[in-house]
Amino acid sequence: MSSGLLLSTLRFRDFRNLWLGSFASYAGQWIQQATIAWLAYDMTGSRTLLGVIVGMRAIPMFLLAPLAGVAADRYDRRSLLLASQLMSALTAFVFGIVLASGAAQVWHLVVFVLVSSAAAVLDRPVRTTLIFDLVPRESAMQAVALNMVAFSISRVGGPAVAGFLIGWVGAEGNLFVQAVVYLIAAGTALVIAFPQRERPAVRGSAFADLAEGMRFACVDPSARVLLAAGILPFTLLVPIFAGLLPIYAKDIYHSGPEVLGMLMTSVGVGGIAGGWLASRCMGVPRQGVVQAFAVFVMSAAFIALAVAPTVPLACTALAIAGTAEMVHFTSNQATLQMCVPVSMRGRMASLQQLYPGFVSIGVLVDGMLADILGMPLLTVLLAVITAVFTALLLTPRAGLGALRVR
Numbered sequence: 001m002s003s004g005l006l007l008s009t010l011r012f013r014d015f016r017n018l019w020l021g022s023f024a025s026y027a028g029q030w031i032q033q034a035t036i037a038w039l040a041y042d043m044t045g046s047r048t049l050l051g052v053i054v055g056m057r058a059i060p061m062f063l064l065a066p067l068a069g070v071a072a073d074r075y076d077r078r079s080l081l082l083a084s085q086l087m088s089a090l091t092a093f094v095f096g097i098v099l100a101s102g103a104a105q106v107w108h109l110v111v112f113v114l115v116s117s118a119a120a121v122l123d124r125p126v127r128t129t130l131i132f133d134l135v136p137r138e139s140a141m142q143a144v145a146l147n148m149v150a151f152s153i154s155r156v157g158g159p160a161v162a163g164f165l166i167g168w169v170g171a172e173g174n175l176f177v178q179a180v181v182y183l184i185a186a187g188t189a190l191v192i193a194f195p196q197r198e199r200p201a202v203r204g205s206a207f208a209d210l211a212e213g214m215r216f217a218c219v220d221p222s223a224r225v226l227l228a229a230g231i232l233p234f235t236l237l238v239p240i241f242a243g244l245l246p247i248y249a250k251d252i253y254h255s256g257p258e259v260l261g262m263l264m265t266s267v268g269v270g271g272i273a274g275g276w277l278a279s280r281c282m283g284v285p286r287q288g289v290v291q292a293f294a295v296f297v298m299s300a301a302f303i304a305l306a307v308a309p310t311v312p313l314a315c316t317a318l319a320i321a322g323t324a325e326m327v328h329f330t331s332n333q334a335t336l337q338m339c340v341p342v343s344m345r346g347r348m349a350s351l352q353q354l355y356p357g358f359v360s361i362g363v364l365v366d367g368m369l370a371d372i373l374g375m376p377l378l379t380v381l382l383a384v385i386t387a388v389f390t391a392l393l394l395t396p397r398a399g400l401g402a403l404r405v406r
Helices: 003-011 013-044 047-055 060-075 075-103 106-134 138-166 171-189 206-219 220-236 238-243 245-252 257-280 286-305 311-339 342-352 355-373 375-392
Strands: none
Touching: 003 013, 003 138, 013 075, 013 106, 013 138, 013 171, 013 238, 013 245, 047 106, 047 238, 047 245, 047 257, 047 342, 047 355, 060 075, 060 106, 060 206, 060 342, 060 355, 075 171, 075 311, 106 311, 106 342, 138 171, 138 257, 138 286, 138 311, 171 206, 171 311, 206 220, 206 342, 220 238, 220 286, 220 311, 220 342, 220 355, 220 375, 238 245, 238 257, 238 311, 238 355, 245 257, 245 375, 257 311, 286 375, 311 342
């Protein structure tokens, strides 16, 4: 699949507007993530508290993500997008004022993490399911890959802005930039022509829909193994570059926020390459094998990070890890949406939005373990465990290796 074919999905006007809004929203979230991680470690000086504060994002994710999926399947998607982006903008602006006033305390940071995470949870299932509404089925896999390219580009720009602006104008500058980009994302939702959806003649309650989605995820073999394959690296590996890179920047390389920005940007650069590589892999029928191979590469890259003696080598390892992560997640997201009934897409997408919740749990646990084992040794152990369990998912009993996409 050429780059031209990948970009050809932008010819669909409404998907193009959705993509631009997603780009802005993702950028705001990556600015936020880098800023929160640095503030948490800078304000407390504790690896454990860094993990606790970043890990707070898991609370609204686990409590609200399934309900957000039900909402995406039942309610007006424009209203859901607008509500999530306006909530994100307001929260970032208010916390930026608190930081600028010099009155910020750790509990302010915790509240900001909880509220902003709740807004993001509301946003993601709608964006994911809309992709499949706004482009023809034959272009859906490419559209998902292009959406993940936007995610990766924002991962490059967001942490770079966050890391360097912390040094130049303070963390509050990051929050004000974040508020602006969320407002841009809200504006794009106003120009999308949302397709009409067929409503069933008889519809149960929202909680009945929620129970139906959970039951489907447990009993359907494809949904079950794909969700397991997604949760595994997001619990064990992704937490390292999602919340613990400040430890590498500050304690391993004895540097400041600029190096943190470089490390996180390297992950994003790899993710951009991974978005393109994922589009090339979309024609492979056995997407389960594609996902497993990507996780094996990820594991090897994290081992390389653990032993990297210099920042350039660490950046190289993180770029490879970012490439593999993007191939894995793009395939996992698109394959699940292609394998489930249309009426289940919002609910299945919302379960994939639990992945960041598992990241937050991983950050919480790993932050405590890093104090005991040290970050390099912990990184190696997590990489080995991830590779072993992924290999088990490839067995005939688990079924990942035999999974095919028509």
